[in-house]
């Protein structure tokens with residue numbers, strides 16, 4: 051402790067002996083930035099070695115009393131400032147620098163002929179003069195460029211991935227439709243009776259596998275379209291309850307198999323017709339109902355509820371009393387390839403984990419929100435809400 055006090059006293063003595071001016075001059079030379087101080091008229095008061103070095107000024111050129119405009123002219127004459135870039139030619143550069151020095155706000159960035167980037171930050175001092183701190187930011191600029199290039203490359207890669215997926219999905223659908231169509235024809239005994247029951251079983255498996263594959267291909271195609279902004283909404287006027295019944299008809303086989311009670315609830319005053327993208331809504335509803343069917347045990351119930359809120363928003367929800375979702379999974383909704391990886395998640399047909407991702411993107415396009423409320427062991431409710439007249443019908447031609 052005593053040692054420390056003695057040291058402080060010694061240091062203080064040293065400082066007193068040197069005087070503030072000498073300490074300041076020493077500090078000015080010791081820092082790594084280029085520093086220059088100008089008086090209220092813009093004439094150089096003092097500068098450090100780094101400042102002269104940065105621009106290649108001689109001691110004579112960067113002498114006390116010289117105006118910053120003189121130094122600027124030297125820069126331009128030596129071709130120091132990059133001409134013809136965003137800073138304009140020599141005169142424009144000088145004008146911009148003078149402008150900056152009138153306001154002394156923010157920073158002034160310039161590139162020199164040798165490729166270096168310099169950042170000047172000036173701050174006013176009490177006597178009307180100002181202190182200018184200049185730093186070589188070439189390395190930061192290079193890193194920015196590397197980062198920008200990497201971003202551009204990543205975006206281009208994502209674009210070509212989406213295009214590739216969209217094309218390949220289209221190509222996969224054609225043979226898949228043949229597999230589905232012809233297996234349906236044979237199973238339906240279109241050209242005469244089909245007697246071998248073992249083969250019927252095989253054929254049913256082919257058909258089931260084909261359907262699953264088609265739904266995966268469709269998910270990938272929709273994801274690719276949504277990711278590349280190529281999903282165009284087509285507004286139409288329709289009756290939402292009729293649409294719901296159409297969607298639910300495709301779930302009759304699974305609800306019968308699992309003995310699920312599926313109900314549709316509309317407000318007492320009924321639902322008006324709405325203008326929206328029918329296909330997007332069918333897709334959203336399909337995924338939510340298929341999720342509910344997959345993750346609800348036999349004998350469970352599912353309710354599809356329509357409503358209007360504040361007369362401004364349309365809303366529908368799909369509520370089941372199934373296995374529910376863990377909070378970690380709910381938190382990830384909106385991310386692609388969602389799966390809790392558990393046996394429960396896989397008890398039905400294994401999906402792509404793109405369903406919620408597609409729904410979230412579609413609801414986004416409608417200008418709405420999708421929210422999930424789920425309790426493991428009790429059930430899940432997913433609701434979608436969007437502005438009533440967000441999509442104007444196309445004008446009649």
Ligand SMILES: Nc1ncnc2c1ncn2[C@@H]1O[C@H](COP(=O)(O)OP(=O)(O)O)[C@@H](O)[C@H]1O
Pocket residue numbers: 337341342345346370372373374375379388389390391395400401402403404405406407430
């Ligand atoms: N109603 C639900 N009840 C319980 N879990 C659900 C429900 N809906 C979705 N999940 C869980 O969320 C995951 C992701 O759903 P989704 O994005 O539609 O993908 P996919 O249906 O292709 O698996 C499902 O695998 C499942 O684990």
Ligand SMILES: [Mg+2]
Pocket residue numbers: 337338340341401405406
């Ligand atoms: Mg799904």
